[in-house]
Amino acid sequence: MxxxxxxxxxxxxxxxxxxxxxxxxxxxxxxxxxxxxxxxxxxxxxxxxxxxxxxxxxxxxxxxxxxxxxxxxxxxERWQAEPIELDVVYQDDDIIVLNKPAGLVVHPGAGTPSGTVLNGLLHRYPELASVPRAGIVHRLDKDTTGLMVVARNLQAQTKLSAQLQDRSMGREYTAICMGTMTGGGVVDAPIDRHPKHRTKMAVAPEGMGRDSVTHYRVEQRFRNHTLVRCKLETGRTHQIRVHLSHIGYPLVGDPLYAGRSRLPKGVTAEVLKALKDFKRQALHAGYLELVHPASDELMNWEADLPDDLQQLLDVMYAELELYGSGDDF
Structure with a gap:
């Protein structure tokens, strides 16, 4: 070397x-x-x-x-290349778009020194060793699935990072929340590290924390849950998870922000089993839009829901058919 x-x-x-x-x-x-x-x-x-x-x-x-x-x-001090399977949905000379599965950490850190997306990127694209963070522009939580973009050179990384900073990069997520929402809205609440639990984030008191804005709209109301679409203006750590929990609709399966498991009343045996079998936060980064850093072309990608999330929704839709339209609740 x-x-x-x-x-x-x-x-x-x-x-x-x-x-x-x-x-x-x-x-x-x-x-x-x-x-x-x-x-x-x-x-x-x-x-x-x-x-x-x-x-x-x-x-x-x-x-x-x-x-x-x-x-x-x-x-x-750099990280090692490792043969980790990556689902590449698009690549060219400047960018790579990945569809990340649940359970895969994006970047090495305390407790996870290897076996991450970054290690896999270095193995598949050795030239990324010369790009800070192996070209990673933004992250997804370990158990959040979906789309993320990686830059293949420093120039692309700089331009993509600028799109994140000026909020022009479009990112939309599908989520299943606990409780039935009456409608969509906007959560505009700053986020900072939790004052007592360092692994958690929290909505900060006025005048503190970092500006954080999440738009959400209702896609479907079930008997005890809501399917929502979230659009990020900012990209803070755990932002959607923190914001939806803050307004009283934490994500199904969220180990950090949903609190103690509350079984909904009148739930069918099938939904109850599906909820118990679902072992992560119900969050999927399904849509990504950006301006290509070299061609200036507006590009977008969509990723289908992963099997576990789709199966959970199928059970909830089946329950909905038995009890009528979500608008009746």
Missing amino acids: TDTSDSIKETKIVPFEMGNKRFDQIAAELFADFSRSRIQTWIKEGRLTVDGQTKKTKDKLVGGETLLLDAVLEQE
Whole structure:
């Protein structure tokens, strides 16, 4: 191996709602693919600057500043290529679109150092070793299925990341919620790390957290559940799961945000069994739309529901036929 390091050069604008926080805290959120300790080291080395100036880790930022990361990630700190099966629905010289199954982690981290989408990408596309995060632009939770885009070069990654930041990338999800909604709406509530449970996120008090907006519409009401379509304006960690739980309609099977299992009243034996057999959050990223980073062409993809989610819906539709239209509830 002749190349022993990878150059990283990224620019981020500090959102005004993140103002009055420490430099290292803001940087850790904006450059979330790198550890807090690595971020702090880069700040101390002057590799991560604010408006072209070096700052201390504890310095407060006000918002609107430009953060420039110009660093080198040593090859021995990179991840290993592994032969992991990936469902590629589209690829060209600049982008790859994957349909991720449930149970597959996107990026190595604490507790999951290998066996991830990233490791599989490095095996199938060795050139991604020279792209930060192996070209990964956005993530899906381990047990969320569906579409995600990967950049095959730094230029494509920069342009796709900009689409995420300016909210022009279209992402829609199908979800099954507990309870019957009366209609769709918008959840506009900031999200931050849960103050007590570090593995969870939560809606933050006013003036805190990161701006987070989820649009949702009702596709079908069942006896005790609702099929909804969610469209993201922002892409915070666990956003849909947090927002729907916040308004009282947590996702079916969500181990973090649905609380203790509440069996609905009057549920049929078939639905009850299907619910008990469904072991993950009922969430699928079924639609992705973006402007191609090289051709500027508007492109979109759709992914069918995975078998387990479709089977759960089939049972709920069968129950609906027995008890009448969802509009009767």
